[in-house]
Amino acid sequence: MVFFVGIAGSGKSTLVSALYNWMDEQGYDVAVVNLDPAAEYLPYVPDVDIRERINARKIMRQFKLGPNASIIASVDMAVADADRIKEEMGAIGAPVALVDTPGQMELFAFRESGSYLVKRLSDTHNVVVYVATPHTCRARRVSPLRPSSPSPAGSGSSCRRWWPSTR
Numbered sequence: 603m604v605f606f607v608g609i610a611g612s613g614k615s616t617l618v619s620a621l622y623n624w625m626d627e628q629g630y631d632v633a634v635v636n637l638d639p640a641a642e643y644l645p646y647v648p649d650v651d652i653r654e655r656i657n658a659r660k661i662m663r664q665f666k667l668g669p670n671a672s673i674i675a676s677v678d679m680a681v682a683d684a685d686r687i688k689e690e691m692g693a694i695g696a697p698v699a700l701v702d703t704p705g706q707m708e709l710f711a712f713r714e715s716g717s718y719l720v721k722r723l724s725d726t727h728n729v730v731v732y733v734a735t736p737h738t739c740r741a742r743r744v745s746p747l748r749p750s751s752p753s754p755a756g757s758g759s760s761c762r763r764w765w766p767s768t769r
């Protein structure tokens with residue numbers, strides 16, 4: 603099992619999709635699992651999808667929670683579904699599963715539910731991929747109010763910008 607973790611918007615789902623397509627083309631038997639209960643769009647079709655049972659948007663409305671709290675609550679609730687998710691993964695029978703996770707990394711870093719889910723779903727061979735961005739890798743500070751160009755020229759990395767150009 604390969605778990606992809608990283609801060610919000612770091613490119614986890616994109617990487618899962620690209621790696622899935624590449625492995626599929628190479629003839630590997632691979633499954634893809636979505637553990638993000640808040641994803642409205644995914645760039646791949648998941649074989650196992652937490653959203654079939656747990657929907658963060660509904661939980662937000664039902665329990666009057668904010669967007670982050672609803673994801674935390676959703677993953678807590680998913681713990682009860684861990685066996686079912688594991689069974690679904692087993693039924694697919696692929697020796698490799700790529701697991702996409704929500705952007706709230708604290709779920710996996712600080713909360714028991716995240717680490718329980720990972721342990722419960724894990725197989726004999728597991729890898730955790732931390733998806734880093736140029737922003738989180740850079741040593742120098744970036745002002746959140748006026749970010750500079752996201753990637754130094756020639757660094758080989760780039761990141762989509764959502765803020766208007768300041769030039």
Ligand SMILES: Nc1nc2c(ncn2[C@@H]2O[C@H](COP(=O)(O)OP(=O)(O)OP(=O)(O)O)[C@@H](O)[C@H]2O)c(=O)[nH]1
Pocket residue numbers: 608609610611612613614615616617638703704705706760761762
């Ligand atoms: N330039 C560039 N953009 C990327 C790359 N990877 C992802 N993106 C873009 O970054 C945005 C966020 O990518 P996602 O794959 O949704 O990121 P995520 O980590 O799954 O996001 P959350 O699930 O919301 O935490 C999308 O618009 C992607 O097209 C990359 O390597 N380079």
Ligand SMILES: [Mg+2]
Pocket residue numbers: 614615616638641702703705
């Ligand atoms: Mg994602």
